[in-house]
Amino acid sequence: MSPTVNQAPALLCDLDLQATLHSLAKKAACTPLKSRFSLEPNRATRFSGELGPLFVDYAKHHIDTGIITNLCELARQRGLAQQFNALRAGAKLNNTEGRSANYPSLRRWASDEASTSPQDQTIAAMFATMENLTAEIHNGAHRSSTGKVFTDVVNIGIGGSDFGPRLVCDALANQGLGTLRPHFAANIDPSVMTEILATVPAETTLFVVASKSFGTQETRCNAQAARAWLQASLGLEDVSDHFMAVSSKPEAAMAFGVREQYILAVPEWIGGRFSVWSGFGLTVALCAGMNSFRALLKGGYAVDQHVEKQPLESNIPVILGMLDLWYRNAWGMTSQAVLPYEHHLKLLPIYLQQLFMESAGKSVKADGSPLNNATGGVIWGTEGTNGQHSFHQLLHQGSDAIPCDFIASLSSHNPIGEQHQALLANCFGQSLTLMQGQSAADIEQDLIANGMDANAAAQLAQHKAMPGNRPSTTILMDKLDAESLGALIALYEYRLFASSFVWGINPFDQWGVELGKQISQTLMGTLGNPNDNSLSELDSSTTQLVTRYRQAQNK
Ligand SMILES: O=P(O)(O)OC[C@H]1O[C@H](O)[C@H](O)[C@@H](O)[C@@H]1O
Secondary structure, three states, rough: OOOOHHHOOOOOOOOHHHHHHHHHHHHHHHOOOHHHHHHOOOOHHHHEEEEEOOOEEEOOOOOOOOHHHHHHHHHHHEEEEEEEEHHHOOOOEHHHHHHEOOOOHHHHOOOOOOOOOOHHHHHHHHHHHHHHHHHHHHHHOOOOOOOOOOOEEEEOOOOOOHHHHHHHHHHOOOOOOOOOOOEEEEEOHHHHHHHHHOOOOOOOOHEEEOOOOOHHHHHHHHHHHHHHHHHHHHHHHOOHHHEEEOOOOOOHHHHHHOHHEEEEEEEOOOOOOHHHHHHHHHHHHHOOOOOHHHHEEEEEEEHHHHHHHOOOHHHHHHHHHHHHHHHHHHOOOEEEEEEEEEEOOOOHHHHHHHHHHHOOOOOOOOOOOOOOOOOOOEEEEOOHHHHHHHHHHHHHHOOOOOEEEEEEEEEOOOOOOOOHHHHHHHHHHHHHHHHHHHOOOHHHHHHHOOOHHHHHHHHHHHHHOOOOOOOOOEEEEEOHHHHHHHHHHHHHHHHHHHHHHHHHOOOOOHHHHHHHHHHHHHHHHHOHHHOHHHHHHHHHHHHHHHHHHEEEEHH
């Protein structure tokens, strides 16, 4: 290894995150990414590692050994290891709601590690109910109101009660894991439910109403619509055989009309966007099998083990979390692209949008004091190669550098000729191009060599030049399955925790979504009631919108 890369800057000795990171970044920016590879022949092995069923390569980042040491030292100074211990011990890290966040305990259930703590017994009871409900549907013990075996499951839920099971069911689709067809209704837009109901058979469709609070407007409306449709289609008043519920408020589910034995109760401390590991995975168990659900947890458990046992410097989720913080706070980067080169991970970007943006979209520390640094940025992306014919232009030549995550499986469940090889060639080619770029001088020379006039070549070369030097991570798995998916989700979860804990924010609450809900409830009355005079209290823009809606109803 070259001594220039190995020279670690002095360890961080103060806690002013912004200032210390800036001085580190200033120094790091002097070495272009591609020259880091020539300076350090072992760079790829040094900055990569196995994480359960995943292989993570983070060598194409603006880092060297010294920077990693410094970032980990910062994490240490901010008490990251203690925070992880507290998380595992069930401390109430979600301080604004007085709840713990012990997600590893859910995944431990799928391991051989036995525990008799009261919390683990509650978890075991939840999964036993889940297993029974699933078995009764699969073996036909629980049938529809007309005595038929169920063929379709509609998960009615939104946010954390939708994204997780939707992602997992889509990821495992077409792997021959189950016979029940999954459908997902989240949005309150009536087109969603209408279109699902047009495709499912009333006699053999089971609705899983998934809502932690059982008070969410979208979910209640969609569940009511489903019930009315079943009653009308089957000519029956009692259609309760077609409903199951997953909730932390079983009494509210019962009041809605779900029978007690079909309610899967989930402990209150499990937050929506972390709930795929819990009873909220019921639709996964129904449609892909309980074994797949267990394998998902096992994949997550492998990451728990890694995070618990590895020192910070070789702790992959911690390093990725610190890189998020590095780019956000020291390089001023505002967004992060998630680019799955695997069709069945196409929902990962929207899953991660909720996980990261609802968790780290905060402007105060956990103790309520103001932050003097930026926190979570924007997460976005789509499946490769579609993005290459669209926003990759901005990734390559736009004025903002955006770190990218490339995620791929090494073999396909659906091979056709060399298509999967071509997919991977595109994936690896994109991260290489983002890093390497191409100078205007090289392009100009090529153009002239191909006969272009020197002036025209000089001008065109400016448009074609690629700045390069753009960082990315590549995450590989042998084949997409429940276990690798579980590891992938847990990796992102810990990565989020690492940056959040170092920032000092509470990543487990989401107060920012509440006011909008209240206002839309008020507007619901205003929109529907022409005699409602509260319009005078609204701004002129909102008044205009409400008036247009009212006029449209009278046309
Ligand atoms: O599961 P529910 O109680 O219906 O909540 C569904 C979703 O709505 C809330 O507004 C939160 O923003 C999400 O974190 C939550 O997952």
